[in-house]
Amino acid sequence: ILNVEQSPQSLHVQEGDSTNFTCSFPSSNFYALHWYRWETAKSPEALFVMTLNGDEKKKGRISATLNTKEGYSYLYIKGSQPEDSATYLCAWDIGGNKLVFGAGTILRVKS
Amino acid sequence: EADIYQTPRYLVIGTGKKITLECSQTMGHDKMYWYQQDPGMELHLIHYSYGVNSTEKGDLSSESTVSRIRTEHFPLTLESARPSHTSQYLCASSLGRTLANYGYTFGSGTRLTVV
Numbered sequence A: 001i002l003n004v005e006q007s008p009q010s011l012h013v014q015e016g017d018s019t020n021f022t023c024s025f026p027s028s029n030f031y032a033l034h035w036y037r038w039e040t041a042k043s044p045e046a047l048f049v050m051t052l053n054g055d056e057k058k059k060g061r062i063s064a065t066l067n068t069k070e071g072y073s074y075l076y077i078k079g080s081q082p083e084d085s086a087t088y089l090c091a092w093d094i095g096g097n098k099l100v101f102g103a104g105t106i107l108r109v110k111s
Numbered sequence B: 001e002a003d004i005y006q007t008p009r010y011l012v013i014g015t016g017k018k019i020t021l022e023c024s025q026t027m028g029h030d031k032m033y034w035y036q037q038d039p040g041m042e043l044h045l046i047h048y049s050y051g052v053n054s055t056e057k058g059d060l061s062s063e064s065t066v067s068r069i070r071t072e073h074f075p076l077t078l079e080s081a082r083p084s085h086t087s088q089y090l091c092a093s094s095l096g097r098t099l100a101n102y103g104y105t106f107g108s109g110t111r112l113t114v115v
Helices: none
Strands: A005-007 A010-014 A019-024 A032-038 A045-050 A056-059 A062-067 A072-077 A086-093 A099-101 A105-110 B004-007 B010-013 B019-025 B031-037 B043-051 B054-057 B076-078 B087-094 B110-114
Touching (some): A005 A086, A099 B043, B010 B019, B019 B087, B019 B110
Parallel strands (some): A010 A105, B010 B110
Antiparallel strands (some): A005 A019, A019 A072, A032 A045, A032 A086, A056 A062, A062 A072, A086 A099, A086 A105, B004 B019, B019 B076, B031 B043, B031 B087, B043 B054, B087 B110
């Protein structure tokens, strides 16, 4: 069974708070792990593609880590801003140019 | 400016009608995909194409069909819409041998409601 789990399902934080989400995926047949940000009424936007165990990637206030042996990735947002409000999707790259997506974590940042 | 275009953005249509959801990309990507998402659920792959005249069904069974006559165009058709087809449909494309280099470029989606 190909299953990607994301937690929490939704998160409400105050402006300035730091937060993190989890993505769990099967640890076998791993090619890559993708993170996307999906703002309302827009297209999902690629944040990170992570391929190696222990990978850490950073883009501004957002960073991600990867553990392929235990099958999880964390996404961190430091000092959340209202413009960070979006759904954050992770996707397990199973090869063959196909992604298996989680249901996403909805983040709402209140000012 | 979007490199992958989906039309319409929103569609409300009656049961039994034939509909075509359009997806076009200007990047010359060989690989294109259709995903379906019900509210609060995962994106599920319903169709994909690795190039002209190549189409495959995805992991989620769908009554829709697709065609790929031109590289840039990957329309999805429902011959007879039903309320169970109410969902969001996302089109995507990718470049390169593996997604590990580039990932997907997504369109902005079509939200379909069948009444």
